[in-house]
Amino acid sequence: MDESLLRGLTPGVLAVLVRRGADFAAAEDAVQDALVEAVRVWPAGPPRDPKGWLVTVAWRKFLDRARADTARTRREDLLDREPAPGPVPAVDDTLQLYFLCAHPSLTPSSAVALTLRAVGGLTTRQIARAYLVPEATMAQRISRAKRTLAGVRLDQLGDVATVLRVLYLVFNEGYSGDVDLAAEAVRLTRSLADQAAHPEVAGLLALMLLHHARRATRTAPDGSLVPLAEQDRGRWDTGMIAEGVAILQAALARDRLGEFQAQAAIAALHADAPTAGETDWVQIVEWYDELVNLTGSPVVRLNRAVAVGEADGPRAGLAALAELDDSLPRHTAVAAYLHERDGDLATAARLYAEAARKAPSIAERDHLTRRAARLNTRP
Structure with a gap:
């Protein structure tokens, strides 16, 4: 079973259900049921159209739950117009799903958990292990977030800055348990960048790649921290650095500077220095001046x-x-x-x-x- 395929399809399937009229909580539950069914059925014979299969099964799961719901009057119109199985329209609502999961009514911790579950396709158990909390605690956090979003429709874009901060929070959690949150944040941000031609999305992706390229050198074998100046630069991932710099240069060329682009520029100057002593600190100060003007952050x-x-x-x-x-x-x-x-x-x-x-x-x-x-x- 290709777990990465399932995780990649999850947000698009969820978005289809929400666009068809399912509320977020019920749609998310139905998608999780469909994923469980896929794990059970696909090894014997994977479908030609995996996303279409998941949409069909998830929609039926949703309708089954709706029929059993005592408050069915609110959904009668949905039950009367079940779509016929067939190809899924080439409409990708995943971008809106990012914004929904980063809704301003959610706390940062809830937004992060919901993003990992709904957009990242992680299970509640995986998220709980990553954050080193009991599974029941994480399940309650996700349930509260879904209740908060009850009635919120997938028809208005939110604030891209909120989405990016949520993704950056995920990235900064790093690694724990069996889920590499830093790598997951890079994957999600790359997916967002493919859909949203926004220079700050590119700036965040570049920043993540430039930081992630140094990851192997940040700690010694005994787990102790290694300061940047003392890291073995020969072990930095030069391919990832080159990709990050190229993405950053393309973003800066659009002349719409934002805080993540400025942070990425600082990270790029560190990555560009062959040794700590050759770091261009004068230019780094200039970028910090830009960042202070953008954020005013202490x-x-x-x-x-x-x-x-x-x-x-x-x-x-x-x-x-x-x-x-x-x-x-x-x-x-x-x-x-x-x-x-x-x-x-x-x-x-x-x-x-x-x-x-x-x-x-x-x-x-x-x-x-x-x-x-x-x-x-x-x-």
């Missing part, structure tokens, strides 16, 4: 302070850092790094230890603790 300003420290020296970076709220996540770690670059090792060691206590993950905590210990043992 986190972007924090990252810009690091870049300024590399381009103009650590004291310039500390001056830029002094303009920011010291309660920002990782502010203390950045201050420690800049003080270390400036030669104030005692202050840097103290700040690394303080940053370790605030670290959001065990891997980051251990990395910062090791940096503090290394400075404290210097003569």
